Amino acid sequence: METILLLAHTEADGSLAKSAREALHAARTLNKSLAGSSLVVGLVGENVQAAADSIAACPATKYFGVAGKDFAQSRYASDAAAAEAICKSAQATIVVAPATSRWARVLPGVAQRLGGRADTHVTGVADAGGKPAISRWYYRQRMEATLTRAQRPWFILVDPGSQTACECGAGTAKVETVTVNLPESAKRTTVVGIREPKADAQTIRPDAELLFVTGAGWTKKQADGQTHVPEAEKLIRGFLQVSRASLGSSKSLVDLGGEGQAVLSFLSHLNQIGQTGSTPRHPKGLSTCCHGEEPHTVGWRFINERRAISLDPNCGWARGKADVLYVADAFAVMRKVNELLAAKKS
Amino acid sequence: MSIAYQIIVCGSIVPDPLQTLEPVTGPAGPALKNEMMLPAILDPWASHALYEAANLTKNAPGSKVWLVSLGPKAKLQQVMMTVAQKVPFELVALDGPASGFTEAAEVAAALADAISAIPGLDKSKLLVFGGWESASRGAGATMQMVGERLGITDQFQGVDELKIAADGSLEILERIEGGKHQVSKCAGAPALLGWATGNLPEPKNNPQVGMVNMRTVMPALQKAKPVKLAGEGLSFASVSLPKQLRETKIVKDKSADEIANEIVEWIKK
Numbered sequence: 001m002e003t004i005l006l007l008a009h010t011e012a013d014g015s016l017a018k019s020a021r022e023a024l025h026a027a028r029t030l031n032k033s034l035a036g037s038s039l040v041v042g043l044v045g046e047n048v049q050a051a052a053d054s055i056a057a058c059p060a061t062k063y064f065g066v067a068g069k070d071f072a073q074s075r076y077a078s079d080a081a082a083a084e085a086i087c088k089s090a091q092a093t094i095v096v097a098p099a100t101s102r103w104a105r106v107l108p109g110v111a112q113r114l115g116g117r118a119d120t121h122v123t124g125v126a127d128a129g130g131k132p133a134i135s136r137w138y139y140r141q142r143m144e145a146t147l148t149r150a151q152r153p154w155f156i157l158v159d160p161g162s163q164t165a166c167e168c169g170a171g172t173a174k175v176e177t178v179t180v181n182l183p184e185s186a187k188r189t190t191v192v193g194i195r196e197p198k199a200d201a202q203t204i205r206p207d208a209e210l211l212f213v214t215g216a217g218w219t220k221k222q223a224d225g226q227t228h229v230p231e232a233e234k235l236i237r238g239f240l241q242v243s244r245a246s247l248g249s250s251k252s253l254v255d256l257g258g259e260g261q262a263v264l265s266f267l268s269h270l271n272q273i274g275q276t277g278s279t280p281r282h283p284k285g286l287s288t289c290c291h292g293e294e295p296h297t298v299g300w301r302f303i304n305e306r307r308a309i310s311l312d313p314n315c316g317w318a319r320g321k322a323d324v325l326y327v328a329d330a331f332a333v334m335r336k337v338n339e340l341l342a343a344k345k346s
Numbered sequence: 347m348s349i350a351y352q353i354i355v356c357g358s359i360v361p362d363p364l365q366t367l368e369p370v371t372g373p374a375g376p377a378l379k380n381e382m383m384l385p386a387i388l389d390p391w392a393s394h395a396l397y398e399a400a401n402l403t404k405n406a407p408g409s410k411v412w413l414v415s416l417g418p419k420a421k422l423q424q425v426m427m428t429v430a431q432k433v434p435f436e437l438v439a440l441d442g443p444a445s446g447f448t449e450a451a452e453v454a455a456a457l458a459d460a461i462s463a464i465p466g467l468d469k470s471k472l473l474v475f476g477g478w479e480s481a482s483r484g485a486g487a488t489m490q491m492v493g494e495r496l497g498i499t500d501q502f503q504g505v506d507e508l509k510i511a512a513d514g515s516l517e518i519l520e521r522i523e524g525g526k527h528q529v530s531k532c533a534g535a536p537a538l539l540g541w542a543t544g545n546l547p548e549p550k551n552n553p554q555v556g557m558v559n560m561r562t563v564m565p566a567l568q569k570a571k572p573v574k575l576a577g578e579g580l581s582f583a584s585v586s587l588p589k590q591l592r593e594t595k596i597v598k599d600k601s602a603d604e605i606a607n608e609i610v611e612w613i614k615k
Contacts, residue, residue, distance in 0.1 A: 074528060076501040101522040105503040108450070108487035112494040117451055117579070118487045128583060138446045139361075140481050143369050143587050145376065145447075150579035160523075188533040189500050195519065196526040204525025210613060243613060269506075269543040270525045275363045276390045276481065286609065301588070307612065309605070313596055320591045326605045327598045336606030344610070 002037040002132065004030050005092035006060070007083060009074075009102055010045030016054055019098035021165035023158045024058060026125045027096035028166060031059070033127035040064065041173075042086035044079065046072035049175055056171030064089050065175040070182050074102040076109070077186035083110045085180045092153050094132060096125075099157035107155050116153035123162040140275045141298040160206075161281030161302070203240055203247035203266055210245040211282040211303055212236070213273065215317070216253045217289025217310070217330070219263050228331065233264050235334045242341040246282065248273040248299060250290055273299030288330040290317045297321050309333055349471060349514050350408030351535065353399040354464070355435070356457050356476035356492060357392025358444045359417045359425050361385070363481060369585040375577055376447045376585040386421050386444075388429050391477025395541040397549060398508065399475050400433030406510070411435040414460050416453060417444035419570050426563045431556035432549045437566040438464065442573030446482030447585070449577050454491030456573045461496060469497075469536045478503045478521075478540035486540070493538040500532045503540040 006027040008020035024041075031039040040062040043051050048065035066082035083106060087095060097103045099120055111118035124135035126146075133148045134156055196202060218232040240247055249264075249271040256263045273280060275298055285303035289310065297317055300306055308318035309330045318325040326333065361367060361384040368379040378384065388396070396413060403409040412435060415422055419441040426437065438460050461467070461474070474493060479486040486503065493501045504521035511517065514534040519527040521542050597605065 074522070075530070077499040080499065101504060101520070101528075104486055105501065105520075106490070108485070109490035109494045109501065111487075112451065112454070112491040117449070118485075120485050120487055133583060138483065138585070139367055139378075140363075140484055142367050143585055145585040146583040148581050148583065150581075186499060189530050191528060191530050192517075193529045194522070194526050195529055196524070202525060206524055270521065272543075284613070286613075305612075306592070307609065313598060319594050319596075322594050323592055324595045324597060326600070326609075327596065328600070328602055328605050332602035333605050333609070336603050337609050340606055340610045341613075344614070 002034050002093045003091055004037055004039050004094045004096060005042050005090045007042045007095050007097040010043060010048055010051045014047050014050045016051045018165050019100055019160035022160060022163040023096050023098040024055060024166040025163045026158045030125050030132050034132060040090045042090055044071050044082040052173035052175045054170050055168050056173040058168035063173045063175045064178050066178050066180050073191040075189050075191060076106050078182055079106040080110050081180050081182060081186060083107060084113055085178045087114060087153055089178045095153055095155045097157050099159050104157060107157060111155045114153055116155060117149055117151045118155035120157040122156050122158050141279050141301045204270055205246040208244055208246040209283050210243060211248050211280055211285040212239060212245040213248045213285060213287035213290055214253060215250045215290030229263060238338045239334055242338060242345055247271050250274060251276055291315055292317055349406060351406050351473050352468060352471045353402060353409060353411045353473045353475060354461050355396045355399050355411060355413050357389050357396060357413060358415055359386040359421055360389045360481040362387050376582050377445055386425050388425055389477055389480045391479060391541055394544045395475040395477055396433060397546045398541055398544045401546055412438055412464060414438040414457055416440040416442050416456055416573060419567055423567050430559035430563050431551040431553060434555055434559060437563045439566045439570035440573045441570040443575055448575045449580050450485045450487040451491055452575045454488045454495060458492045458495035472536040474538040476540055478542050489538060489540045498536045498538045500537040504542045505539045506542050506544055
């Protein structure tokens with residue numbers, strides 16, 4: 001009989017992130033489908049009571065918590081000690097956790113400590129004839145596999161955005177405190193801050209409704225035989241400001257920047273999507289001046305509604321991949337889109 | 347900076363990303379169709395780790411880089427012909443599968459054993475590098491398991507920058523959610539860093555570096571230890587390519603203004 005542990009960390013304000021509720025949904029799915037299984041919750045953070053209370057109506061039979069100043073920061077050594085202690089206290093056989101940067105850093109190591117196995121980037125959980133099964137992608141989202149494992153504990157890190165968030169309500173949870181005494185050797189690392197672009201310069205917005213993908217075509221010679229990079233930059237920035245979209249870029253465009261060419265100054269490798277970049281999840285995606293077949297198109301594998309603007313009606317990026325392909329000059333279209341959006345805003 | 351670091355870079359080979367990949371089921375489980383025929387490259391993130399390691403040795407005289415790589419010997423040899431021209435390193439080769447369907451824990455065990463067997467390893471100088479994920483399994487799990495096996499609990503993933511202070515302490519930038527970086531300070535080696543892209547361009551091929559590297563690469567390949575990855579306890583029910591082909595509506599005859607109106611309506615819907 002499986003003991004399914006939802007393992008989450010709190011945010012800086014003591015709350016639970018949406019990704020934690022999504023992982024709870026996955027844990028609950030397994031709990032419902034695996035006869036005789038039990039669901040327990042483990043929380044790590046400076047204070048965990050408020051987070052536990054916020055999901056107290058979920059059918060977990062127990063709540064475990066590791067709390068204290070040492071566990072506020074996202075640090076491998078302290079997080080590993082906390083997660084290990086909770087897993088042992090809960091006697092967990094399946095550990096479901098959100099694949100946040102904090103847990104993705106540490107939980108595979110904890111699986112190693114406990115003699116278990118870890119699967120990351122999990123996009124689905126299911127019952128496979130009384131056994132738990134997961135789905136995940138291989139070769140950078142180019143093929144999907146369903147698999148089961150015999151080893152326990154089995155750590156399942158659920159990709160944020162791949163599940164609906166559990167809407168179980170609040171209440172009062174009785175949290176069993178798990179004491180972890182950190183040795184000095186676990187405090188060699190200190191988190192000293194977060195570095196991020198200024199609010200108006202931040203182009204990566206994971207919660208945005210729309211992903212705006214810019215391809216290398218923006219930097220190529222246009223109909224007049226000239227490049228128009230400053231205008232491209234102005235149009236893209238303008239669109240991001242009025243639409244609040246998140247910005248993605250094809251590898252080629254990001255790499256041009258790395259090679260010192262005069263391209264879009266605000267693009268970095270963090271914007272890169274596709275085979276060697278990220279595969280963000282947004283409800284809608286609009287690509288402009290992109291080209292190429294697989295593997296470039298994996299960048300919008302998880303975008304629901306897709307539209308593209310390209311001068312090439314046979315563009316492999318769009319045909320068969322987008323819902324609508326506009327064969328048009330992206331400069332002209334986006335100029336007008338910006339005008340319309342600005343007018344609506346004002 | 348006065349510490350002469352021992353930098354171990356873990357990195358395997360992956361199919362060239364521009365190749366068409368198709369899964370097949372073989373006697374040992376899932377694999378890629380014509381896997382041994384596909385042109386291969388050093389994994390992109392492992393490559394970044396290797397370039398960062400080489401760059402670090404320029405600033406820390408006496409430092410040395412080892413590349414520990416698990417893959418089919420013949421494919422490793424092909425890839426090393428190119429990689430060896432990029433930066434100086436000593437290869438530690440393991441002869442085994444480089445498939446994305448292999449088990450991270452088993453790969454980690456093989457890598458950790460190979461690292462532990464490197465003569466003269468000094469943990470107080472040890473930095474273990476690798477990619478934060480691979481372009482094959484993409485698990486982002488192997489490096490953490492290697493670190494645990496080596497007893498390294500100062501671990502960082504999604505690293506884009508490493509700075510080393512005069513006192514040997516490390517300042518590390520890790521990618522976190524929302525296009526941000528977490529800045530951490532670590533007292534010093536040993537540490538494990540899973541690199542994202544970093545900030546360095548791909549080094550140009552240098553035939554002289556290649557000549558020096560190949561003196562150790564070929565013997566390392568000849569004595570590559572065979573590694574069997576059984577995938578114990580792991581059972582694949584299916585591996586398939588995504589099937590959804592969208593019915594793309596091609597809009598050719600509308601003006602920019604009309605298209606813009608349509609897009610704005612769609613965005614606002």
